[in-house]
Amino acid sequence: MKDVLTLHVNGDALEVGVPAHATLLETLRYTCGFTGSKQGCDKGDCGACTVLLDGEPFLSCIMPVYEALGHEITTVEGLAEGRYPHPLQDAFDLCGAAQCGFCTPGILCSAYALLLRNTNPGRAEIQQALSGNLCRCTGYTKIFEAVEVAAEALRRGRDPRDVVAERYALAFPSRSMQPASPRDREDGDADA
Amino acid sequence: MRSEDLFPLQEATADPPEALRGLATDGRRVIGGRNRRTDGFRKSSGKEVYTDDITFPGMLHGKILRSTVPHAKIRSIDPARALELPGVYDVITGRDMPTPYGIIPWTPDEHALALERVRFVGDAVACVAAVDEETALAALDLIDVVYEPLPHYLDPEEALAHPEHPIHEPRRPGQNGNILKRVQLEFGPVDERMREADVVVEGEYLFHGTTHAPIEPHCAIGRMNQNGLLEVWSATQVPHYLQREIARVLGLDVAKVRVVQPAVGGAFGGKSEPFDLEFCVALLAIRTGRPVKILYTREEVFYSHRGRHPMRMKYRVGASQDGRILAVDATTLLDGGAYASFGLVTTYYSGQLLTAPYEIESYRFDSTRVYTNKAPCGPKRGHGSVQPRFAFEISLDKVAERLKMDPIEFRRRVFMGTGRTVNEFRVQSNGFLECLDAVEKASDWKIKHRRMEYGRGIGVAGSCYISGTNYPIYPNPMPQAAVQVQVERSGRVTVLHGASEIGQGSDSTMAYIACEELGVPLDYVRVFSADTDLVPVDLGAYSSRETVMVGNACLMACRELGNKVRTSVARLWDVEPSRVRLAGGWAFDGQDPSCAERRLPIPQAFQWAEAEHGTLGAVGHYNTPKEGVHGEYRGGTIGASPAYSFTAHVAEVEVDPDTGFVDVKTIWVAHDCGRALNPVLVEGQIEGSAYMGYAEAIFEEQAFKRGEHGEALHDGPSLLDYRIPTSLDCPEFVPLIVESDDPEGPYGAKEAGEGPLHPSLPAIANAIHDAIGIRLDSLPFTPQRVWRALRAAEAAKRSQEVA
Numbered sequence: 001m002k003d004v005l006t007l008h009v010n011g012d013a014l015e016v017g018v019p020a021h022a023t024l025l026e027t028l029r030y031t032c033g034f035t036g037s038k039q040g041c042d043k044g045d046c047g048a049c050t051v052l053l054d055g056e057p058f059l060s061c062i063m064p065v066y067e068a069l070g071h072e073i074t075t076v077e078g079l080a081e082g083r084y085p086h087p088l089q090d091a092f093d094l095c096g097a098a099q100c101g102f103c104t105p106g107i108l109c110s111a112y113a114l115l116l117r118n119t120n121p122g123r124a125e126i127q128q129a130l131s132g133n134l135c136r137c138t139g140y141t142k143i144f145e146a147v148e149v150a151a152e153a154l155r156r157g158r159d160p161r162d163v164v165a166e167r168y169a170l171a172f173p174s175r176s177m178q179p180a181s182p183r184d185r186e187d188g189d190a191d192a
Numbered sequence: 193m194r195s196e197d198l199f200p201l202q203e204a205t206a207d208p209p210e211a212l213r214g215l216a217t218d219g220r221r222v223i224g225g226r227n228r229r230t231d232g233f234r235k236s237s238g239k240e241v242y243t244d245d246i247t248f249p250g251m252l253h254g255k256i257l258r259s260t261v262p263h264a265k266i267r268s269i270d271p272a273r274a275l276e277l278p279g280v281y282d283v284i285t286g287r288d289m290p291t292p293y294g295i296i297p298w299t300p301d302e303h304a305l306a307l308e309r310v311r312f313v314g315d316a317v318a319c320v321a322a323v324d325e326e327t328a329l330a331a332l333d334l335i336d337v338v339y340e341p342l343p344h345y346l347d348p349e350e351a352l353a354h355p356e357h358p359i360h361e362p363r364r365p366g367q368n369g370n371i372l373k374r375v376q377l378e379f380g381p382v383d384e385r386m387r388e389a390d391v392v393v394e395g396e397y398l399f400h401g402t403t404h405a406p407i408e409p410h411c412a413i414g415r416m417n418q419n420g421l422l423e424v425w426s427a428t429q430v431p432h433y434l435q436r437e438i439a440r441v442l443g444l445d446v447a448k449v450r451v452v453q454p455a456v457g458g459a460f461g462g463k464s465e466p467f468d469l470e471f472c473v474a475l476l477a478i479r480t481g482r483p484v485k486i487l488y489t490r491e492e493v494f495y496s497h498r499g500r501h502p503m504r505m506k507y508r509v510g511a512s513q514d515g516r517i518l519a520v521d522a523t524t525l526l527d528g529g530a531y532a533s534f535g536l537v538t539t540y541y542s543g544q545l546l547t548a549p550y551e552i553e554s555y556r557f558d559s560t561r562v563y564t565n566k567a568p569c570g571p572k573r574g575h576g577s578v579q580p581r582f583a584f585e586i587s588l589d590k591v592a593e594r595l596k597m598d599p600i601e602f603r604r605r606v607f608m609g610t611g612r613t614v615n616e617f618r619v620q621s622n623g624f625l626e627c628l629d630a631v632e633k634a635s636d637w638k639i640k641h642r643r644m645e646y647g648r649g650i651g652v653a654g655s656c657y658i659s660g661t662n663y664p665i666y667p668n669p670m671p672q673a674a675v676q677v678q679v680e681r682s683g684r685v686t687v688l689h690g691a692s693e694i695g696q697g698s699d700s701t702m703a704y705i706a707c708e709e710l711g712v713p714l715d716y717v718r719v720f721s722a723d724t725d726l727v728p729v730d731l732g733a734y735s736s737r738e739t740v741m742v743g744n745a746c747l748m749a750c751r752e753l754g755n756k757v758r759t760s761v762a763r764l765w766d767v768e769p770s771r772v773r774l775a776g777g778w779a780f781d782g783q784d785p786s787c788a789e790r791r792l793p794i795p796q797a798f799q800w801a802e803a804e805h806g807t808l809g810a811v812g813h814y815n816t817p818k819e820g821v822h823g824e825y826r827g828g829t830i831g832a833s834p835a836y837s838f839t840a841h842v843a844e845v846e847v848d849p850d851t852g853f854v855d856v857k858t859i860w861v862a863h864d865c866g867r868a869l870n871p872v873l874v875e876g877q878i879e880g881s882a883y884m885g886y887a888e889a890i891f892e893e894q895a896f897k898r899g900e901h902g903e904a905l906h907d908g909p910s911l912l913d914y915r916i917p918t919s920l921d922c923p924e925f926v927p928l929i930v931e932s933d934d935p936e937g938p939y940g941a942k943e944a945g946e947g948p949l950h951p952s953l954p955a956i957a958n959a960i961h962d963a964i965g966i967r968l969d970s971l972p973f974t975p976q977r978v979w980r981a982l983r984a985a986e987a988a989k990r991s992q993e994v995a
């Protein structure tokens with residue numbers, strides 16, 4: 001038996017048919033096709049399935065899909081600003097914060113929620129905000145760095161590339177390197 | 193950090209003289225730069241495709257029935273009731289795939305599904321394909337299995353003592369079927385040198401088992417095509433071996449099996465051999481004609497294991513008063529679990545990989561790998577050598593203490609440099625001294641060691657690791673790595689290679705090499721890897737082999753193409769080809785600093801070359817040097833590598849004497865990676881390795897229950913019970929890159945993904961000793977263990993005072 005529900009995912013209202021006991025993660029991944037959110041344990045231990053409900057992080061693997069009704073759900077696929085990546089996403093790429101990348105969607109959601117509240121978090125606050133997301137590859141160092149870079153970019157209205165360049169005292173990074181960012185619009189070279 | 197290495201990739205549209213400023217002088221422009229990964233944005237946008245992200249129309253779901261007993265004969269399996277359940281398409285058992293397999297061709301002791309016997313709780317018994325996961329799960333309950341229990345052994349000493357109940361049939365009559373392998377090797381007169389020693393340190397060390405725990409569980413999909421091609425998508429790090437083994441076990445033509453490795457969500461050695469699910473999806477897809485997917489539960493990941501072997505190690509180290517290591521004598525018992533896996537190699541590695549970076553004047557080891565009725569052990573990051581390194585580096589600390597020498601100074605004294613190790617491996621570059629200098633300086637060692645208050649301490653350790661193995665797993669004279677590169681008139685370069693991208697960045701590394709050699713920007717390069725239908729054979733991501741082996745193959749192909757482009761452009765300009773340089777999206781005259789006269793956007797350069805030479809493509813391959821790189825004794829090839837990496841760690845800890853809680857504050861890691869092709873990736877590998885070692889030292893243990901709480905069950909097969917460090921638990925990791933330019937590596941590069949793990953554990957142990965004066969020779973350093981050691985030391989002190 002399947003029920004037809006309306007879920008609000010990444011700004012769209014989606015009609016989905018799911019069994020009553022489906023979790024939000026199963027529904028997002030296998031019914032809606034938002035495979036960005038990952039399943040690492042399916043029991044609330046790893047955080048790979050973290051998504052945002054009205055801007056707050058939740059573990060979608062242990063959330064019955066019914067509980068998500070009436071809330072605005074955001075997955076990693078919904079973080080970008082149109083064709084441009086969110087500064088967090090760009091910072092993760094620039095800083096090497098994603099190795100295998102399997103924890104990344106969940107970590108991005110937790111970090112996004114943190115930056116919604118606070119664009120000037122200290123290390124300890126970042127550690128706290130990400131403590132529900134296990135990463136097995138990075139030792140977290142580069143993840144913390146990336147969140148700091150994104151926070152600084154947001155705070156100062158700067159491009160994450162310039163923040164990274166400053167941090168490493170680089171004549172870097174090239175504009176031609178993907179992806180483009182909103183700042184390119186001002187520079188007038190992105191749409192060329 | 194050298195500033196010229198940080199020069200960015202250039203845009204082809206920029207004003208040439210501006211863009212090319214600095215390029216006309218010699219120097220690499222991409223290699224060594226802090227560049228993006230080729231897959232970084234795919235990963236941070238959720239677009240990356242992992243195996244479980246793939247679905248096919250009509251796809252069935254498989255579930256594996258697993259043994260509930262540690263050792264038993266299977267008297268019968270009856271799937272009849274399961275087959276009657278609506279939605280069940282098929283049930284297969286061991287009889288359907290009776291050919292044994294194993295990643296090491298000499299020890300094939302596994303079956304895709306148990307044939308007559310189960311050997312550990314979790315051994316695969318039968319597999320169901322059903323319309324959905326729930327139906328498949330329900331069907332598992334309807335398969336009737338009758339077991340006839342056999343004696344089981346969870347402790348390797350017990351298994352050794354009971355050859356009358358072998359876990360596997362002895363390979364030769366009269367052998368103990370509970371021993372997979374024993375290796376005894378001696379280099380130099382150990383007993384004699386030990387007698388000459390001024391100081392002899394003896395110790396017994398216990399390394400608990402640990403597992404990889406990648407965040408992505410294993411997953412595989414099988415699909416049969418009408419034309420007889422079997423396709424398997426799998427979260428594997430060895431697509432080539434998997435293709436071979438699937439064909440062998442299922443009796444198929446290898447050419448009609450395609451293995452595709454989608455993005456892998458972490459592996460660390462835990463996906464480096466074929467697993468039951470891959471054979472099952474293949475056979476079920478053939479039998480049902482439908483695509484079939486199996487995704488492991490987290491419990492299954494723990495039971496599939498193949499993680500770090502528990503080892504009991506006895507070490508005797510003899511040194512002279514002036515600080516030379518005269519003799520090392522090691523006896524090691526490896527607890528292998530139920531199957532061989534890579535165990536034959538592990539047994540060798542437990543002795544063979546210890547012999548650098550120090551000059552060891554004589555060395556003997558005796559290693560025995562024993563079967564037990566537990567989840568099989570295998571290769572985990574730093575395969576076979578993390579455990580002996582733990583024992584040895586603590587031993588060295590004890591020796592330095594007895595000699596009243598600073599432990600860093602002692603390690604400098606025994607540094608081997610380059611040349612031959614005692615077991616005859618050839619070391620051509622060795623940056624270990626620079627590593628020691630770097631961690632000593634960064635950690636303020638001199639003002640901290642033995643100078644901090646009680647409860648705070650600092651410790652050092654060193655290590656060495658291989659950059660690839662000298663011989664493939666199955667003996668053959670063909671290339672160990674191969675790459676195909678295409679250059680197209682738009683300026684696009686395509687690299688097809690077989691290396692397995694498992695997060696370490698091998699795809700990106702190949703792209704950097706192509707950029708460096710062909711002068712294109714990074715986003716002009718497309719990389720396709722690890723699809724056996726598309727790419728030439730590579731053996732996979734293990735033994736830290738990708739950068740050196742696949743990198744060299746890629747370099748060879750790109751250089752051939754670069755030469756073609758340069759000759760064509762040189763002809764056009766009527767100059768010597770050596771003057772033509774390709775960089776930053778341009779071909780230009782290297783002897784014209786202003787680049788005003790002769791320059792061409794790279795697509796035009798490619799077009800001239802295509803016009804002259806025809807369609808542009810090249811293949812490159814790599815085979816390890818075979819002459820003079822290892823000894824000629826039996827086993828001398830195992831552990832031999834084209835190049836060796838070196839690492840030094842300093843760890844700083846704070847120990848709470850009341851609770852036994854060890855707080856690791858900082859780990860400084862200096863790693864000699866030969867040449868950092870991208871420092872961001874190298875730092876990431878260093879940090880991730882040090883993290884994993886730290887986790888094994890303080891948190892993790894792959895343990896099995898005894899007695900009434902569920903004999904032989906995993907102690908806690910979840911990421912809640914098997915505690916891996918969170919963002920709140922980690923110390924600060926400080927990566928320090930040392931470059932030594934190995935002559936065998938591409939641009940001098942060696943490995944960075946496994947070596948930096950090793951010293952974490954002994955450095956922490958040595959730091960704990962500096963903090964509280966207690967030697968901990970057994971892992972992990974949980975509060976209970978530390979607290980007990982503290983209380984025991986106090987009791988000993990009291991009884992001494994009384995006496």
Ligand code: FES
Pocket residue numbers: 038039040041042043044045046047048049050059060061062
């Ligand atoms: S998959 Fe949800 S917490 Fe692990």
Ligand code: FES
Pocket residue numbers: 097098099100101102103104134135136137138407457458695
């Ligand atoms: S990047 Fe692999 S788990 Fe975090």
